[in-house]
Amino acid sequence: MNLTQKFSAWLPRIDQRLWILIFGRLLSQVGTGFVMFYAAVFFVNQVGLSPSAVGFGIGSESISGVVGRIVGGTLADSPRWGRRKILLISAAISALADVVLTFSHDFPTFLLGNLLMGLGVGLYWPATEAVVADLTNLQNRSEAFALNRLADSLGLGLGVVFGGWLIAATGAYRAMFVIDGISFTIFLAVIYKAIPETLNPHQVSLPALKGWAIALRDRPLLIFIPANILFTTYLALLNTALPLYLTQFVSTTPAQTFNPAMLSLLFAWYIGLCVLCQLPVIRSLQRFSYPHALMLSALSWALGFVLIWNTGRVTNGHPLWAGLALAVMAIATVAYTPSASSLIIHLAPESLRGVYLSINSLCWAAGYFVGPTIGGWAMGEPRAVADGFWIAALFSVAGVLLILQILAQHMQRLQTSD
Template sequence: MNSFRRKLLAWLPQLDHRVWILIAGRLLSQIGNGFTLFYAPIFFVNQVGLSATIVGIGIGSGSISGVLGRILGGSFADSPSWGRRKTLLLSAAVSALADVFLTLTYNFPTFLIGNLLMGLGIGLYWPATEAVVADLTTVDQRNEAFALTRLGDTVGLGLGVVLGGTLIALTGAYRALFVIDGISFLVFFGVVYWAIAETVDTEQVNRSLFKGWAVALRDRTLLIFALVNILFTTYLAQINSAMPLYFTNFVPVRSDASGFSTSTISTLFSWHIILAALTQLPIARYLNRFSRVQALTCSALLWGIGFLLIGITGTASTAHLIWAILGLSVMAIATAAYNPSASALVVDLAPESLRGVYLSINSLCWAVGYFIGPTVGGWAMDQTRSIAQTFWMVSALSVLLGIAILLYLGKVIRHLHDG
């Protein structure tokens, strides 16, 4: 046992202890998020009595406040008077307050306030937490550090979904989920307060709160990356939105042409999440030998292969489940290659004093991608079988556009370095 522990510790990257503490805190807070992720819509429609449309509007409102949170989060994180630590504390406090409103929800106004606050809290969180990781790591460590923080998020979310489902099955106490989620944010607040010191340089000039945005939005290299980053996040959103509908409605696994059962789809996506978690660190370590742009190009190629395999799932005459497993497996590896490389590239591009703002733009790409993906994918899955199946082939071809942008981005970065 001791020998295994020594080998494990030797295999793990040698990061600042505060990065490990932050990873543990993120895992705990994501367990709370997992408690509510899949069960909130069920509770508010079936138990509280709100309509599905109203619940959709309320949950969607969190994306709007999330954009504001990301803008404020990036500016606060870079401000010497605020800094990363206070921004993370504010994020945890706002998120915990959101759970108070959601726990007490019996009507739409309270539900709306809870979701607006939750979106704001999550928006504040992302730029600050990734800036802390960047501050505490070297260039060579960042790929693996960002991989581990994403791993903490993934494992926590997965545990939360499982534990939340178990709690509902045993007690039916949906409101307890929001209480536990709120407690997880308070625990994260305590972890940051007691264990994470401020990492921003408090001696730097305290410029205007939003001046950094003017610099970032004039950075041609960052804006080129933002284009391809929106494409990547659109792909991620399609896995969660369009693909379940495709597997349900357009994969003819039975004589009546109906698709996979709910339990089969659940198992498929569980496998996708588990594989992404298991491969996150090994892939990040392997990709360290390449440039960030080359690593993202590898991810893009894998996305293209994954989309082709998903398209084949609906057109093959047999072995539909095998094709689906292969497609989701390739996409899990593509995701593991994308996440740390994208964050590390943004940190490489950012001036040290503007890491929060640059990472905020990276996070805003997710907001845009998660708007485009479900919208376009939902439209395609609402059409005929041929259009739904063609959608995945078009998605595979769109990877060529992403690779072209990445090749141009690599050329621009090399020119800057040579200059």
């Protein structure tokens, strides 16, 4: 057996349509990576908007994103709309957002572009994860979600690298939005040509409000929601508070904190590990129940927070300790994301997958609001507060573990009663 055959045998056995969707997601995430780290710099330094205006505009994505998640998850369960139409509309709105941002020269158009982008992304997540759930079974679902997250991580990483190269070589910031818009257009074409509707046409359709009422009375789901928000808060802290902590407080030498080049190298290391470890980690966790797999993720987050504190307070900013902290957080990330999505699908009735995944996506929106808010506050305080913040994050993991233990016991009782 040659190397290609071994690699093919190692990959999970999933529906061909999922491979096409994964390829489309990778392409669209490459475009997103182009924009993610450089849009704010462009609109402040080139367009001339104030940092506060740019921050408000980018933050407005979360507002329209909440609307998109609620509408997208609800309509994805409707036979009249379904997963495919919502994905097509999502890609079209996201491409339109890039058109607006490409020609934006003032705050109103910048705000409009971000509101459209938030709406497109909000519509996208519940529908795409519902497609994954529709095309998988209990045996391969976690691996399918892992592959989707792998495509996201790889696409974002490639986009960040190529985006930085493009800007360094040409200074053509507006080309970022053109490339991102093209990637969404390609994704739209992939869905239109290769992804048929996956919603079961024979399932009973419930009125929208009744579906949400059922979901919001689901005790296991309600137990999991606060833990899910904390997990996504940790991810947000990794992307927002940690770079500020390393660049403002942690000294690699007596006179210098982490510089941008070293920070880029560290986060490239994190993304690379997420890509390499995604499938091996999720396969090793398949022997555990979903709550117990998530407990292992929570323990990894706790160790990561200890290592960050250790990097700042004990080792005087040694880069190897920072790299170790990000390595542990990469394991925590890849253990969390597929396990959480699979748990949500396990809890959801087939006819309400979109609604349940919408609630899951809203947890992400909440976490990405809480994380930057409290992290930004802590990093703006004196050094003692910034250091202590990571210890506080460590203690919060105890709450996650308690919630997951209660969830595991509740699910065990439900299984026994059945």
